[in-house]
Amino acid sequence: MASLISCPHCGTRPKEEFFIRGDANPVRPAPMATDEAWNDYVHLRVNPRGRIREHWQHVAGCRRWLVVERDNFTHEVFAVTDAAKAGEGAR
Amino acid sequence: MRYSALSILKQAFAGNLGWKPAWREPEPKSHYDVIIVGGGGHGLATAYYLAKEFGIRNVAVIEKGYLGSGNVGRNTTIVRSNYMLPGNEPFYEFSLKLWEGLEQALNYNVMLSQRGIISLYHNDGQRDHYTRRGNAMMMEGVAAEQLDRETLKKMLPFLNFDHARFPIIGGLLQKRAGTARHDAVAWGFARGADRLGVDLIQNCEVTGIRRENGVVIGVETTKGFIGCNRLGLAAAGNSSRVGAMAGLKLPLESHVLQAFVTEGLKPCIDHVITYGAGHFYISQSDKGGLVFGAEIDGYSSYAQRGNLATAEHVMEEGVTMIPGLSRVRVLRSWGGVMDMSMDGSPIIDKTPIDNLYLNCGWCYGGFKATPASGFCFAHLIAKGESHHVARALRLDRFERGFPIDEAGAGTQPNLH
Numbered sequence: 001m002a003s004l005i006s007c008p009h010c011g012t013r014p015k016e017e018f019f020i021r022g023d024a025n026p027v028r029p030a031p032m033a034t035d036e037a038w039n040d041y042v043h044l045r046v047n048p049r050g051r052i053r054e055h056w057q058h059v060a061g062c063r064r065w066l067v068v069e070r071d072n073f074t075h076e077v078f079a080v081t082d083a084a085k086a087g088e089g090a091r
Numbered sequence: 092m093r094y095s096a097l098s099i100l101k102q103a104f105a106g107n108l109g110w111k112p113a114w115r116e117p118e119p120k121s122h123y124d125v126i127i128v129g130g131g132g133h134g135l136a137t138a139y140y141l142a143k144e145f146g147i148r149n150v151a152v153i154e155k156g157y158l159g160s161g162n163v164g165r166n167t168t169i170v171r172s173n174y175m176l177p178g179n180e181p182f183y184e185f186s187l188k189l190w191e192g193l194e195q196a197l198n199y200n201v202m203l204s205q206r207g208i209i210s211l212y213h214n215d216g217q218r219d220h221y222t223r224r225g226n227a228m229m230m231e232g233v234a235a236e237q238l239d240r241e242t243l244k245k246m247l248p249f250l251n252f253d254h255a256r257f258p259i260i261g262g263l264l265q266k267r268a269g270t271a272r273h274d275a276v277a278w279g280f281a282r283g284a285d286r287l288g289v290d291l292i293q294n295c296e297v298t299g300i301r302r303e304n305g306v307v308i309g310v311e312t313t314k315g316f317i318g319c320n321r322l323g324l325a326a327a328g329n330s331s332r333v334g335a336m337a338g339l340k341l342p343l344e345s346h347v348l349q350a351f352v353t354e355g356l357k358p359c360i361d362h363v364i365t366y367g368a369g370h371f372y373i374s375q376s377d378k379g380g381l382v383f384g385a386e387i388d389g390y391s392s393y394a395q396r397g398n399l400a401t402a403e404h405v406m407e408e409g410v411t412m413i414p415g416l417s418r419v420r421v422l423r424s425w426g427g428v429m430d431m432s433m434d435g436s437p438i439i440d441k442t443p444i445d446n447l448y449l450n451c452g453w454c455y456g457g458f459k460a461t462p463a464s465g466f467c468f469a470h471l472i473a474k475g476e477s478h479h480v481a482r483a484l485r486l487d488r489f490e491r492g493f494p495i496d497e498a499g500a501g502t503q504p505n506l507h
Contacts (some may be wrong), residue, residue, distance in 0.1 A: 001390050001398045016400050020390050020505060022344060041492040042502050043433045047331035049393040050304040072345070073393045 002070070009062040009082070010032045017060035024053040024067050024083075049073050055083065092168030094198055100410035113278060114158075114285035119292050122318035123151045125472055126310060127325055128297050128333055130154025132163035132273075133450055133457065134325035135280035135291075136465020137472070139197075142287035144466065150289045151319075153200035153312060157294035162327050165395070165427035166458040167350050167372060167384045168365050171208045173235065175227045178483030178495040179436060184233050185480045186463030187267060193462060202377060203274035208363040209238065209247070209262040211412070217367050219264040228265070235262040247364065250413050257368035257382070268363060270374050270382075276461055300336040306395030307337065307446040323448045323472050325464075328393065328428025330451035337444055341451065342433040342489050344504040346387045348398035348455045351405065351424045355379030364412075371408040380422060383409055386431060387455060389505045397426040429455045434494035435507030437468050439477070440486040446471050449486060454507055 006012045023045050029037040049072065056068045065083035070076060092098065092111050099221030102109055125141060127134045130152045141147045153161070170190055172183035194201055212218050225235035239261050244252060252259045291313070299311035302321065309318035321427055326333040328345045356379050363374040373383035385405040388397050402424060410417045432438060437460065442449050450468045453460065467481035477485075483495060489502075500506035 001392065003386065003398070003400070015398075022391070022503070022505060024455070035490065040340075043489040044340045045331070045342065045344050045504075046335070046340060047344050047391070048335075049329075049332055049345075052391060054391060072391045075392070075394060 001075045003067065005056070005063055007058050007066065007076065008080060009051050009064055010058060013058070013089055017058060018066075019056040019059045020054045021057065023047075024055045024086075050077070092320070094231050111472075113282040114291055117290045117292065118316050119151060119153075119290065119295065119312070121315055122309075123290070124149040124319070125321045125323060126317060126319040127152045127323045128310065129161075129325040129327065130158045130281075130291060130293065131161045131279050131325065131327055132159065132280065132373075132461040133202050133327070133464045133468070135159075135284055136279055136321060136461050137325060137450065137468045138289045139280045139284040139287070140466045140469035141473060142284060142289055145469055147473055150284075151291060151292055151317065152284065153292050153295050153297055153310065153317070155275050155294070157293050158281050158291060159274055161231070162427040162429070162457060163277045164274050165166045165350065165425055166273055166455075167374070167382050168270040168273045168376070168458065169208065169372060169374065170203065170270070170271050170459045171265055171363070172233055173208065173210065173224065173228055173263065173265045173268065173461070174497060175224045177231075178498055179497065180231045180233065181480040182227060182463055182467070184231060184459065185466070186460050188461035189466060190271065191267075191278070193385045196295070197279040197283045199275065199282060200272075201275045203269065204271070204361050204377070205269040206374070207264055207266045208268035208365065209243075209253045210365045210367065211250070211259050211262045212245075212367040213257045213259060218261055221261075225263050234266065236266065238262045238264050239340060242293070247362070249359070249413055249415055251412055254411060257411065264414070271361060272377070273458060280461075280465070297333060297336070301336070302444070305445065307444060321472055323449065323450060323468060324449040325468065326450065327453060327457065328430050330430045330449075334449070334451075335379065337442070337447055339442060339444070339449075343430045343452055344391055345393050345413040346390070346429050346431045346505060347392040347397050348384065348387045348429050349393060349401055349424055349426045350382065350384040350406065351379040351402070352382050352422050353419045354422050356381065356419065366408060366412045368411070369408040371412060372407065373409065373413070381419060383415070387431070391485050393428055395426045395428060429453070431504035431507060433489055433502045433504055434496040434497035435498050435500065437464070437484055438486050439464065439471060439484045441471065441475075442486065
């Protein structure tokens with residue numbers, strides 16, 4: 001994993017300043033959605049090898065939720081965007 | 092060839108020219124009764140028990156690299172059954188009992204050393220928790236002992252008892268726990284399976300799972316199509332990728348866990364010791380190196396290497412627990428890809444697809460489970476129903492609301 005993450009608000013920071021929540025792709029279903037939809041959101045993951053999108057929070061900085069796009073095999077980081085800008089609120 | 096003191100003696104006089112390879116290297120047949128994907132500890136153990144206990148000998152294990160090239164050779168070799176929850180404890184105790192007879196069963200020295208595991212605690216709350224765990228173990232018939240500070244001081248004088256933040260006030264001991272030589276476990280199961288007629292097919296990657304009318308009929312591999320009646324997946328960190336070949340979406344996320352070994356020292360640490368203030372565990376190998384590790388790095392990863400910051404954190408924990416470690420030099424470190432499940436417990440179950448069986452979600456506790464995992468997976472494949480100690484380890488327990496969450500961390504795979 002790359003040691004440095006470029007926070008869109010704080011600049012390039014060591015990755016230890018961030019909390020990693022996990023896969024950014026599951027979208028929270030509506031409150032009254034089916035059990036299957038909720039199970040899919042809470043428990044099931046595609047877990048691909050390669051390019052992924054993850055939710056990271058800059059807890060030791062701006063405390064904003066970010067979407068980090070990176071490769072989980074080569075550990076290359078492609079892009080870091082604010083979760084709100086990426087069009088999704090964090091959990 | 093059966094190994095014995097006599098065979099060593101005979102070979103010594105024969106110039107050691109008579110040793111045979113421990114297993115064959117067969118070309119795949121066109122069809123098997125059972126194919127196991129993954130030639131690691133669990134896959135090899137499954138094949139061995141299928142042949143030995145359940146009489147199914149027309150079996151192939153398909154491995155993309157060499158046998159035991161994954162996590163079975165990349166762990167800290169700890170064997171224990173000090174779990175708390177009813178869904179887990181009987182399973183791990185069954186495993187420990189299999190460990191205790193494994194060398195005789197396999198005719199192979201896996202160097203099981205029941206030196207005991209001591210889990211240290213640092214405050215009243217933690218003591219209560221460990222007491223509860225010890226009681227839970229005893230309710231399943233597993234011996235556990237609570238050690239007070241004075242006893243520990245005599246046993247382990249090198250610990251940092253009076254740390255300002257994390258003083259050591261006691262520990263939970265399981266005497267029957269210990270370590271085993273990890274590679275030998277893979278080799279022993281491989282040799283045992285091979286002797287019973289199982290084909291071990293190395294350097295053969297599964298590239299697809301073929302289905303007909305929804306039912307699994309075989310696998311596409313780099314050595315061509317191989318048919319089977321039943322297919323078992325034991326692909327550890329790559330379970331999601333293999334599962335996706337059959338359209339499965341699993342409750343798993345792959346993470347990297349690091350382990351470390353120091354230069355060889357004279358015997359100094361006689362037990363497996365775990366630190367309650369972090370998640371640090373250490374033991375001494377028979378070669379003298381201190382083998383230790385801590386938690387996963389925390390980010391999704393398929394790379395078998397970790398991050399330096401985590402390495403630093405692990406060293407800090409180690410030195411906090413045993414200050415003398417600061418003068419020991421680390422020789423090597425390595426990483427393995429862990430199939431972290433959503434509750435930190437494994438899955439041995441049928442899938443919604445006919446003829447397809449699943450063994451995954453071992454997080455970073457798979458090594459100790461190797462014999463029971465193989466036994467229970469073989470039981471499931473052979474009989475179509477869960478072994479009674481593994482019946483809680485179901486794939487659908489998440490959607491049904493029956494997770495087995497030892498850590499109480501919730502559905503957050505990087506926190507287990």
